Amino acid sequence: MDKERMITIIDPDGKESTVEYVTEFELDGNNYLVYNKGEETEEEIDCYIVKLVEEKGEYIIEDIEDDKEYAKVTQKLDELIAMEVEE
Numbered sequence: 001m002d003k004e005r006m007i008t009i010i011d012p013d014g015k016e017s018t019v020e021y022v023t024e025f026e027l028d029g030n031n032y033l034v035y036n037k038g039e040e041t042e043e044e045i046d047c048y049i050v051k052l053v054e055e056k057g058e059y060i061i062e063d064i065e066d067d068k069e070y071a072k073v074t075q076k077l078d079e080l081i082a083m084e085v086e087e
Helices: 067-086
Strands: 006-010 016-027 030-040 045-055 058-062
Touching (some): 006 058
Antiparallel strands (some): 016 030, 030 045
16 A cells, blocks of 8 residues: 555544545535555455545545445446546
């Protein structure tokens, strides 16, 4: 993991975790964060996508529970990755 990209997140249960920031993006007026927990193998890195919700001037993370929203978010992430690869 790249120590410069490390951030601390607090999950909805109040548990703090230090994770590696991958990217964030906006879709349909919502903000999403992509991160990994350092769980990687030679072939792949497991990434997690959560919704960022502003509450009292701070961002909190929420799981994406709606299947349609999750499908749209992963499609957008795939598009962002494809654009990055093309550059």
